C-alpha cells in the first residue's frame with residue numbers, strides 16, 4: 001500500500017479511485033482502445049482480467065441526478081419520444097447518447113455494450129436500443145430469475161456457457177486475450193474486496209453505528225465497478241479498519257446522536273439526496289441497514305460459484321429470499337423502523353414494494369413508511385409528503401422506545 | 408381552579424381547522440375555513456374558533472400545530488404529524504376504534520390506532536390524487552354540483568355506474584362522456600363514490616383491517632362516500648360527530664396532555 005493511500009481517509013481514497021477508473025477509460029479511448037458501456041452487475045471479473053476499459057451508464061445516471069441535471073436530461077429524452085415511465089437512468093443515457101454532451105458528467109462513447117439482466121430486464125431493451133442506434137455490438141449475459149432458493153447446476157451451466165462465449169466475442173472485438181491466470185488473480189482480489197466490504201458494512205450492527213449509513217450510497221460505486229483491483233481491495237480494508245476503530249471507541253461519523261436506526265429500502269433519491277438525508281439526520285435517524293450492505297458482495301471459491309454469485313444479486317432473486325435478506329439485516333442491525341422508497345423509475349424494485357413492506361412489517365413488527373420518489377428524476381418527489389411520513393415514523397419509534405424502557 | 412384552554416390547529420392543503428378545548432375534554436369552539444396552508448386560512452380559523460369559544464388567544468395555555476402546513480405556524484408550542492393527531496382524536500371519541508380511515512383534500516390514509524390511542528402504524532396514498540377529496544372536488548365540478556350535494560344525489564341512485572379509471576384526469580373524461588350519454592347523475596355520483604371507496608379500501612387492506620373501523624376527514628361528511636366505503640370493506644364504519652376536525656381535536660388533546668405533564 002502506498003503512503004499516500006495510508007494518510008487519506010478511505011472515503012477520499014475510494015472517491016479518487018472512482019475518478020481514476022473513469023480517467024483510465026478516457027485515456028484508453030484516446031489511445032484508440034475499444035471501450036464498453038457496461039451494466040452495473042455485469043461480471044466485472046471478465047473485463048478487469050482482460051484489461052478492457054468499461055464505463056457504467058447507471059453510475060453516470062446517478063451522478064447526473066445528484067448534480068441536478070436529471071430533469072433536463074430526462075425531459076430531453078422524453079422530447080425524443082421516450083416514455084417518462086422508463087427508468088431515469090436509461091432516459092439520461094438516451095439523452096446523452098444523442099446530445100453527446102452533459103455538463104454534470106460525461107463518459108467516453110462505447111465501441112460495444114455489455115448487458116446483464118440480473119439487475120432488471122428493462123435493461124435489455126435499453127441496451128438493444130443503444131446497439132441499434134449506435135450500430136455497435138451488444139453482448140448479453142442472460143441470468144434467469146432465481147425462482148428457487150439456490151442456483152442449481154443447470155443454471156450454472158447456462159450462465160457459464162454465456163460467460164465463455166462472451167470472452168470469445170470480447171477477444172474478437174477488442175483484440176485482447178483472456179489470460180486465465182490473470183482471471184484467477186482478479187477473482188482473488190475481488191474476494192478480498194468483497195470480504196472487506198462485508199466487514200465494513202458489518203459494523204452497522206454496532207451501537208452506535210460507526211458511520212452515517214448514507215455513506216454506503218457513495219462507497220458502493222467502487223464496490224460495484226472496481227472491486228477486482230488491488231487498490232479497491234486495499235481501500236475497503238482501510239475503510240473496514242477505520243470503522244472498526246470508531247466502533248471500538250463507540251464513536252461515529254454520523255452527525256449528532258443516533259436516536260433511531262432504520263432500514264432504507266431502494267436506491268437513493270439522488271436528486272434529493274441532501275433533503276432526504278437531512279430530514280433523517282436532524283431527527284437523529286441513522287441508516288443502519290440496506291440491501292446494498294450484504295448483497296453487493298460477491299463471494300465464490302471457483303468459476304462455477306462465480307456464476308452462481310451473479311444469480312444471487314438482489315433483484316434476481318425470488319421474493320421470499322429477498323424478503324429474508326431484508327428481515328435478517330434489519331434484525332441483525334437492530335433497526336427501529338424502515339423507510340421504503342417507491343422508486344418510480346425502477347419497475348423491478350417498485351413492483352413488489354408494497355408487498356415487501358407489508359411482509360417486512362408483519363415479520364419484524366416494526367413500523368414502516370413508503371414514500372414516492374425516483375432515483376434521478378426529481379419530478380416524482382414531494383418534500384412535504386416525505387417529511388410527514390418521516391415525522392410520523394419518528395413519533396411511532398419514540399413511543400416504542402418509551403414502551404421498551406417501561407418493559 | 409381556573410379553566411385551562413388548549414388549541415389544536417390542523418393546517419391542511421385545502422382547509423384550516425382550529426379547535427379549542429377546555430380542560431382536556433370540552434370543545435369550547437372550533438372553525439373550519441376552506442383555505443389551507445399559505446393562505447389567510449390558518450389565521451382566520453384561529454380567530455373564528457376563539458370568537459366561538461368567547462376567549463382570547465392569551466387565555467390559551469398551549470397550541471399544537473398539525474397537518475401539511477404545521478411547520479409554518481409560528482405560534483405553535485408543539486408540532487405533531489397529523490397521523491398521530493388523528494389517532495389521538497379518534498381515540499377520544501371512540502376509545503375502541505383500531506383502524507381509522509382519513510380522507511383529506513390531497514391525501515388518504517389508513518391508521519392503526521393502539522388500544523391506548525397512540526399511532527401504531529399507517530399507510531398513505533401514493534402520489535396519485537385518486538381516492539382523495541380532490542378527486543371528488545374535480546368530479547363535482549364536472550357534474551355542476553357542490554360537493555355538499557353529492558350525498559343527497561348518491562342516496563337517489565338506482566344503478567351505480569362503473570367508473571373504471573383511477574386517474575383523476577381519465578375519470579373526468581369518463582364522467583363527461585357518461586354525461587353526454589344522458590346517464591343519470593345520481594347513478595354517476597354513486598359510481599364516483601364507489602371509485603373513491605375501492606381505492607381507500609385497498610389502502611386500508613394494505614395496512615390490515617382491525618375492527619372497529621372509523622372514518623374521518625372532510626369526505627366523511629359525505630354519507631354517500633361513507634356508505635360506499637362500508638360496502639367495499641363489508642363492515643360498518645363509524646363516523647365521529649366532527650370528522651373534519653378530528654386532527655385538530657387530537658392536536659388540542661395533545662397540547663392538554665403535555666401541559667398537564669409539565670404542571
Ligand code: SF4
Pocket residue numbers: 058087088089090119120121122123315345346347348349375
Ligand atoms: S430499472 Fe431499476 S434495476 Fe433497471 S436499470 Fe433502472 S434502476 Fe436499475
